[in-house]
Amino acid sequence: MIRPVTYYEAICDKCGVSAHEGGDISAWGDAELALEDAEGCDWVTPGSAPPGPLTTAGRHYCPECAATEEEAGV
Numbered sequence: 001m002i003r004p005v006t007y008y009e010a011i012c013d014k015c016g017v018s019a020h021e022g023g024d025i026s027a028w029g030d031a032e033l034a035l036e037d038a039e040g041c042d043w044v045t046p047g048s049a050p051p052g053p054l055t056t057a058g059r060h061y062c063p064e065c066a067a068t069e070e071e072a073g074v
């Protein structure tokens with residue numbers, strides 16, 4: 001039989017890019033793992049100072065968007 005399963009991946013709240021675009025693994029079986037992976041790729045929660053650990057509840061920005069956000073002083 002076939003059944004659908006749910007996987008998780010971090011998506012940038014600003015540009016919509018996935019934390020693992022082009023990588024071998026694009027999704028995780030657990031939201032925490034997806035966050036850990038994104039964190040390892042320098043993803044951040046915008047507005048947190050100092051940058052704290054990512055949380056499932058927060059927004060997530062890829063390194064590129066995090067950099068432009070800093071420049072904009074938001």
Ligand SMILES: [Zn+2]
Pocket residue numbers: 012013014015016017061062063064065066
């Ligand atoms: Zn982005």
